[in-house]
Amino acid sequence: MRPLTGTGALSQELAPQLLPLEVEDLEYRVGGNSLIDRVGFRIRAGQRTVILGPNGAGKSLLLQLCHGLLQPTAGRILWGGMAVAAAQRWQAMMFQRPVLLRRSAAANIAYALSVRGIRRAARPALVAAGLERVGLAHLAARPARTLSGGEQQRLALARAWVLEPRVLLLDEPAAHLDPAATYDLERLIDAMHAVGTKIIMTTHDLGQARRVADEILFFSRGRLLEHAPAAEFFARPRSEEAAAFIEGRLFRGAESAISR
Numbered sequence: 275m276r277p278l279t280g281t282g283a284l285s286q287e288l289a290p291q292l293l294p295l296e297v298e299d300l301e302y303r304v305g306g307n308s309l310i311d312r313v314g315f316r317i318r319a320g321q322r323t324v325i326l327g328p329n330g331a332g333k334s335l336l337l338q339l340c341h342g343l344l345q346p347t348a349g350r351i352l353w354g355g356m357a358v359a360a361a362q363r364w365q366a367m368m369f370q371r372p373v374l375l376r377r378s379a380a381a382n383i384a385y386a387l388s389v390r391g392i393r394r395a396a397r398p399a400l401v402a403a404g405l406e407r408v409g410l411a412h413l414a415a416r417p418a419r420t421l422s423g424g425e426q427q428r429l430a431l432a433r434a435w436v437l438e439p440r441v442l443l444l445d446e447p448a449a450h451l452d453p454a455a456t457y458d459l460e461r462l463i464d465a466m467h468a469v470g471t472k473i474i475m476t477t478h479d480l481g482q483a484r485r486v487a488d489e490i491l492f493f494s495r496g497r498l499l500e501h502a503p504a505a506e507f508f509a510r511p512r513s514e515e516a517a518a519f520i521e522g523r524l525f526r527g528a529e530s531a532i533s534r
Contacts, residue, residue, distance in 0.1 A: 292353040292361050292440045293319040293472060295340065300349035302335055302496075309335055311496040313349070317489075322463075322473040324487035324504070326480075328519060332496040333476035337443050340474075341367045353441075366439040370446045372430035374418040379410055379429050382418045386433045404432035408462055424455025431462055442466060444475035448482060460486060480520065484508060492516045 295317040302310035310332050317323050325333045338344045340351055342358040353361035375382050383401045392400065405411045408428040413421065418429060427447055434442060444463065448456040463486065467473050477483055483490065487504040492513070499513040511517045 290354060290356065290361075290364065292356070292364055293317065294354065295441075295474075296352045297340070298350050298352075300336075300339065300351065301347045302332075302339060302344065303347045309496050310339065310346070313496075313498045315491060315498060315501050317474065319472055321488035322467055322486055323475070323489050323491065324483045325474070325476045325491045325493060326483045326487070326519075327478065327493035329478055331478075331493040333478075333493050334445050335496075336493070337367065337445050337474070337476055341365060341443055343367075361441075364440040365443060366434035366437055366441075367443040368427070368430050368434060368445065368447050370449045372426050374426060374429065377418060378415050379418050379421065380405065380414040382429060383433050383436055387436060390437055400436045404436040405429075407435060407465075408432040409458070422455070424451050424458060427451065427455070427459055428462065431459070431466075435466060439471060441472045441474065444473065446476050446478070448477075448479070456482070492519070494519070 297316075298314050300310055300313040301308060313336070325336060327333055335344065339346055340358065342362050351358050353365075375385060377385065380401050383404050384397050387397045387400055388394075401414075402411065405414050408431055410421075410425060410428055410432065413425065418426065421429060431447075442463075447463075448459050451459065460482070463473060463475070473486075475486065477486075483504070490500065490502055490504050490507040491498055492500040492507065492511075492515075494515045500507060500511065500516050502512070507516070508520065511520060
């Protein structure tokens with residue numbers, strides 16, 4: 275699938291280079307508790323990056339920090355050498371449960387285009403193309419909040435896709451979906467990756483990580499314990515926590531399980 279460049283959305287050619295993403299000594303504390311603990315890594319273009327770990331590991335917090343929705347307590351985040359605020363325009367983020375307006379599916383996409391400053395005359399074609407791309411053209415007039423969970427996530431993805439982001443941040447996008455809806459969403463994420471969008475996604479689902487990831491960042495208790503190619507991570511985890519998680523022995527609130 276080709277990007278929508280040339281129909282009025284952001285031009286990939288005019289967008290700055292956002293990668294590598296460099297995170298240095300990142301900390302996020304609340305009430306004296308360190309929820310992200312001195313995290314550092316470097317992410318390049320071209321690979322699908324999955325941030326993996328148990329619930330409560332800090333994965334969602336990390337995405338929000340990288341997207342500028344939260345401010346770090348310490349450390350820094352650079353997108354292609356730029357501060358987070360300067361890079362936001364060329365990113366999109368999807369959440370576990372999409373935030374949809376009390377409008378039709380088509381109007382949700384049109385609103386995102388208007389906020390981004392896309393000229394009014396270009397919006398109808400972009401809306402139609404976005405809905406068609408995710409298989410929702412027949413539901414264009416349906417109130418967005420009455421769609422099924424899988425349809426809502428596909429709508430949220432279409433809303434991001436029409437803006438042609440350089441980077442798409444996905445926070446557990448299939449956490450509440452059944453297997454068929456998960457398959458549909460993963461297929462669309464792969465299509466975005468194929469046209470050059472950098473995918474950075476969180477999940478606690480080992481099966482999904484195996485299907486989607488080219489590289490893994492493994493988190494536990496707010497710490498980055500491993501950063502490795504996906505095949506290497508699953509075959510030869512270097513940390514005991516990662517090995518326990520892969521074997522099903524590590525979960526939120528049960529860190530002591532690794533000693534069993």
